[in-house]
Amino acid sequence: xxxxxxxxxxxxxxxxxxxxxxxxxxxxxxxxxxxxxxxxxxxxxxxxxxxxxxxxxxxxxxxxxxxxxxxxxxxxxxxxxxxxxxxxxxxxxxxxxxxxxxxxxxxxxxxxxxxxxxxxxxxxxxxxxxxxxxxxxxxxxxxxxxxxxxxxxxxxxxxxxxxxxxxxxxxxxxxxxxxxxxxxxxxxxxxxxxxxxxxxxxxxx
Amino acid sequence: xxxxxxxxxxxxxxxxxxxxxxxxxxxxxxxxxxxxxxxxxxxxxxxxxxxxxxxxxxxxxxxxxxxxxxxxxxxxxxxxxxxxxxxxxxxxxxxxxxxxxxxxxxxxxxxxxxxxxxxxxxxxxxxxxxxxxxxxxxxxxxxxxxxxxxxxxxxxxxxxxxxxxxxxxxxxxxxxxxxxxxxxxxxxxxxxxxxxxxxxxxxxx
DNA sequence: TTATTTTTTTGAACAACGTTCATTAGTTTG
DNA sequence: CAAACTAATGAACGTTGTTCAAAAAAATAA
Numbered sequence: 151x152x153x154x155x156x157x158x159x160x161x162x163x164x165x166x167x168x169x170x171x172x173x174x175x176x177x178x179x180x181x182x183x184x185x186x187x188x189x190x191x192x193x194x195x196x197x198x199x200x201x202x203x204x205x206x207x208x209x210x211x212x213x214x215x216x217x218x219x220x221x222x223x224x225x226x227x228x229x230x231x232x233x234x235x236x237x238x239x240x241x242x243x244x245x246x247x248x249x250x251x252x253x254x255x256x257x258x259x260x261x262x263x264x265x266x267x268x269x270x271x272x273x274x275x276x277x278x279x280x281x282x283x284x285x286x287x288x289x290x291x292x293x294x295x296x297x298x299x300x301x302x303x304x305x306x307x308x309x310x311x312x313x314x315x316x317x318x319x320x321x322x323x324x325x326x327x328x329x330x331x332x333x334x335x336x337x338x339x340x341x342x343x344x345x346x347x348x349x350x351x352x353x354x355x
Numbered sequence: 356x357x358x359x360x361x362x363x364x365x366x367x368x369x370x371x372x373x374x375x376x377x378x379x380x381x382x383x384x385x386x387x388x389x390x391x392x393x394x395x396x397x398x399x400x401x402x403x404x405x406x407x408x409x410x411x412x413x414x415x416x417x418x419x420x421x422x423x424x425x426x427x428x429x430x431x432x433x434x435x436x437x438x439x440x441x442x443x444x445x446x447x448x449x450x451x452x453x454x455x456x457x458x459x460x461x462x463x464x465x466x467x468x469x470x471x472x473x474x475x476x477x478x479x480x481x482x483x484x485x486x487x488x489x490x491x492x493x494x495x496x497x498x499x500x501x502x503x504x505x506x507x508x509x510x511x512x513x514x515x516x517x518x519x520x521x522x523x524x525x526x527x528x529x530x531x532x533x534x535x536x537x538x539x540x541x542x543x544x545x546x547x548x549x550x551x552x553x554x555x556x557x558x559x560x
Numbered sequence: 561t562t563a564t565t566t567t568t569t570t571g572a573a574c575a576a577c578g579t580t581c582a583t584t585a586g587t588t589t590g
Numbered sequence: 591c592a593a594a595c596t597a598a599t600g601a602a603c604g605t606t607g608t609t610c611a612a613a614a615a616a617a618t619a620a
Contacts, residue, residue: 185576186577186578195598198598199597202597262531264531267531281536308545315522316524317520318527319524328483331483333487347514392605392607404570407569
């Protein structure tokens with residue numbers, strides 16, 4: 151029985167090794183410039199081996215997108231020590247945007263690249279657990295704000311989605327080079343400046 | 356002199372024909388599933404001819420992204436008959452989101468796909484005129500709102516960028532399948548519901 | 561018209577991609 | 591030690607974007 155155990159462990163290890171190699175190359179030279187052959191080379195295995203452990207490229211991209219959500223979740227943990235939900239909400243946006251900018255390739259994979267969602271579609275997974283979890287962290291915080299009397303006259307889910315939209319939209323425009331295109335007067339700070347405009351607005355609600 | 360003129364005209368016509376074929380295929384089967392060979396087949400020319408008229412695939416994608424901005428601009432024209440800037444701003448968002456959802460492949464190309472910006476980078480074009488123009492339409496309207504006494508204590512450019520972010524972010528999440536993933540209670544209307552939350556908020560400013 | 565030059569179009573060929581699968585190498589079991 | 595099984599391999603396939611010598615067509619000159 152122990153040999154079978156070790157084999158299962160080896161399989162998991164090699165799977166993890168492939169993901170680690172893939173992630174390294176993604177961060178180094180971008181997702182689109184990374185090929186299966188690159189990944190195989192990086193960890194000194196053949197292309198064929200990669201396909202033994204992963205159905206296709208989408209499967210690799212999906213698993214790395216999941217690692218991204220673990221990392222984002224990790225950077226969120228300290229937020230849950232903040233008692234005041236409004237304060238937590240404000241900082242949550244900062245953390246989210248910071249993550250997006252400092253890990254733009256990973257953020258792109260998590261929220262823009264089509265592969266992870268295509269993988270979920272064509273597998274027995276029924277839900278985007280990674281996204282649901284992160285969105286719930288936001289929704290719960292907004293709900294607590296409402297319990298404390300903020301956001302009167304607003305609906306929880308649409309409001310939470312709109313807040314997600316603000317931060318995501320601005321990060322997205324930055325990552326996909328659209329902010330660079332319009333030449334703001336203060337391009338270095340436009341993201342945070344934009345977010346602070348949003349904070350000023352919800353402050354009063 | 357007239358033969359030279361006709362030749363120049365013919366060149367322009369064939370260039371337009373290629374773009375027309377490319378656009379048709381993009382809308383039919385998506386940008387990623389459309390190949391240069393597909394485009395050449397569609398208009399009964401050879402692959403080589405496409406490369407006589409366009410440097411590479413990025414050049415085609417860029418030119419179609421420009422057509423997209425013309426279409427978006429067209430749908431904006433009737434907005435400028437609206438006198439009240441706040442009213443115009445509200446409707447501008449509706450038009451923008453409507454365009455994004457009804458022309459999602461085109462919207463994606465305009466604001467998410469990397470190719471058009473890469474083309475601008477590697478060409479003598481110094482600015483993203485298409486994006487600048489559209490952003491200015493928003494910025495000017497926000498400026499008029501401020502002149503009328505709205506948005507006190509806010510800065511024009513960051514505020515305009517934030518508003519762009521809200522609508523873009525929500526459309527983006529929808530187009531890249533992330534709203535589908537989180538299973539909202541009312542998925543059919545979440546985009547407009549989210550936008551109306553935003554309208555409720557800026558109403559008071 | 562006919563010959564020559566110029567322009568336009570062509571598609572075979574190339575390198576690189578994701579993916580497959582018969583074959584080989586290695587390990588475990590009887 | 592041999593048989594049975596498992597894991598790893600890399601050549602090969604079909605497609606992709608792209609190139610470029612050659613062919614076809616058109617314009618010009620005689």
